[in-house]
Amino acid sequence: MFELKNILKIFLVFTFLLIVNVQFCFALNLSDAFKANDGTDTDPLDAAAKSAGYNIQQTTTIEDTIASVINTILSFLGVIFLLLIMYGGYTWMMARGNEQEVEKAKNTIKTATIGLVVIVGAYAFSWFILQNLGESTLQK
Known part of the structure; x- marks a missing residue:
């Protein structure tokens, strides 16, 4: 039914997709990458915005x-x-x-x-x- 070459190709494609997709499971959010151990923000853009006088709090009406x-x-x-x-x-x-x-x-x-x-x-x-x-x- 299937040749060994076709089975090998399908196996390699699925293995590649599995390896690539598993990498995304362990990726950090950008906000998590800038969090310090004490929970404060260390994002340089937030620090610059605060020093410029901008309110960076996310408020939605x-x-x-x-x-x-x-x-x-x-x-x-x-x-x-x-x-x-x-x-x-x-x-x-x-x-x-x-x-x-x-x-x-x-x-x-x-x-x-x-x-x-x-x-x-x-x-x-x-x-x-x-x-x-x-x-x-x-x-x-």
Whole structure:
């Protein structure tokens, strides 16, 4: 069934991938690399920012959290749109002249395009609302 050469090639590829992927399991985060033993930050960029008078504390507001959640959901919906377009194109190519399959593919592409318009509209609406909400809270 399989020749010894093919089995050896597959074994070598999987061994290489295993060795390369194991290296990432033991990698340190950049923030861990700059931590001292006493838990204080020793990052030179943080020290420079502090001496320049910048506040380096990461604070997020509720508006930032909402914007992040909305952007994540809309990005995920964009990926679904791309997959639906690819599925519609594949269905159309594999229809081989069958009118029902071609019509199904056209409807899939048309529905996905309408969905994309709705997604872009929702993104524009949420961006507008969050921008105005952020400005009004800053002015008070």
